[in-house]
Amino acid sequence: MIQIDNVSKSFHGTQALDHLQMHVPKGAIYGLVGPNGAGKSTIIRHIVGAYRPDEGEILIDGENIRENASIKEKIAYIPDEIFYFAQATTLDMMHYYKGLYPSFDEQYFYKICKCFPMLNLKKPIRSFSKGTIKQVAFVLALSIHPALLVLDEPVDGLDPVMRRQIWSLIMGEVADRGTTVLVSSHNLRELEDVCDHIGILSHGHIILERSLDNLQSSVTKVQVAFDGDLPPIPEGLQVLHSVTNGRVSTLILKGQPREAQEKMAALHPLLLDVLPLSLEEIFIYEMEGEHYEVKNILF
Numbered sequence: 001m002i003q004i005d006n007v008s009k010s011f012h013g014t015q016a017l018d019h020l021q022m023h024v025p026k027g028a029i030y031g032l033v034g035p036n037g038a039g040k041s042t043i044i045r046h047i048v049g050a051y052r053p054d055e056g057e058i059l060i061d062g063e064n065i066r067e068n069a070s071i072k073e074k075i076a077y078i079p080d081e082i083f084y085f086a087q088a089t090t091l092d093m094m095h096y097y098k099g100l101y102p103s104f105d106e107q108y109f110y111k112i113c114k115c116f117p118m119l120n121l122k123k124p125i126r127s128f129s130k131g132t133i134k135q136v137a138f139v140l141a142l143s144i145h146p147a148l149l150v151l152d153e154p155v156d157g158l159d160p161v162m163r164r165q166i167w168s169l170i171m172g173e174v175a176d177r178g179t180t181v182l183v184s185s186h187n188l189r190e191l192e193d194v195c196d197h198i199g200i201l202s203h204g205h206i207i208l209e210r211s212l213d214n215l216q217s218s219v220t221k222v223q224v225a226f227d228g229d230l231p232p233i234p235e236g237l238q239v240l241h242s243v244t245n246g247r248v249s250t251l252i253l254k255g256q257p258r259e260a261q262e263k264m265a266a267l268h269p270l271l272l273d274v275l276p277l278s279l280e281e282i283f284i285y286e287m288e289g290e291h292y293e294v295k296n297i298l299f
């Protein structure tokens with residue numbers, strides 16, 4: 001769906017994007033994670049056609065988005081700072097969107113408005129709280145039934161109940177229509193329950209991009225105990241991290257859980273458990289292997 005090749009962008013000598021490569025498959029929920037200033041908003045603004053790269057290429061469904069109205073009308077974008085016309089109400093914006101997006105679904109708009117009881121459709125949006133303004137943005141964006149939904153720090157300012165409500169509406173769109181979602185955040189934890197692909201952005205380029213399936217089979221955590229010292233680890237198992245407490249050792253191994261379990265079982269331990277790893281742990285160990293200062297990137 002989104003193919004980004006070698007994109008660079010500088011602002012007055014500040015290199016915001018540095019030969020960035022990124023691929024978002026169709027139907028994916030792709031989480032773009034990185035610290036302040038990593039370049040998340042800059043790459044997102046390129047994807048929605050607001051910025052032109054100094055170098056490189058961005059293709060959406062094989063086409064360049066710049067000056068391309070037919071691609072733009074399939075994309076809904078919620079920026080990190082949302083602006084509406086000064087006096088506009090949600091109903092005014094609904095009529096504006098209806099004129100702008102041929103796929104705008106008015107019936108669906110009224111249906112999902114009911115999920116947001118605080119939303120008064122006839123009051124000026126600028127009188128709303130930050131969280132309610134975000135709700136307006138989601139109601140409008142989802143009513144387009146976009147092929148691509150681009151969200152820059154979407155849950156900032158929303159309480160946990162609203163976050164869940166909004167994610168369940170997004171998941172509904174993904175399930176019913178195969179919508180592709182690109183969502184940015186500072187925090188991997190925020191995205192780990194919803195994304196099936198993750199890209200980690202640091203200093204203007206993607207340092208790691210993985211699908212969840214690929215991730216879950218890439219690192220394994222095992223707890224083992226032996227009657228004596230920990231024997232040499234079998235060939236083919238790379239130890240990324242190891243802690244021993246008395247007889248019990250916790251090992252983080254590169255590779256698939258089944259392979260790790262079989263090879264460790266062949267050593268006849270007194271105890272052998274394969275333990276679940278959070279997405280955050282997987283990234284930490286994967287990137288430690290690549291000598292990145294991961295804690296600065298993920299938290």
Ligand SMILES: Nc1ncnc2c1ncn2[C@@H]1O[C@H](COP(=O)(O)OP(=O)(O)OP(=O)(O)O)[C@@H](O)[C@H]1O
Nearest residue numbers: 011014015016034035036037038039040041042043
């Ligand atoms: N319009 C601009 N003019 C000058 N510098 C810019 C501009 N936009 C971005 N930058 C710089 O580019 C770099 C990347 O900024 P960007 O806003 O893309 O980061 P981000 O990952 O979205 O950060 P945050 O999480 O704080 O929103 C920063 O150094 C920023 O100061």
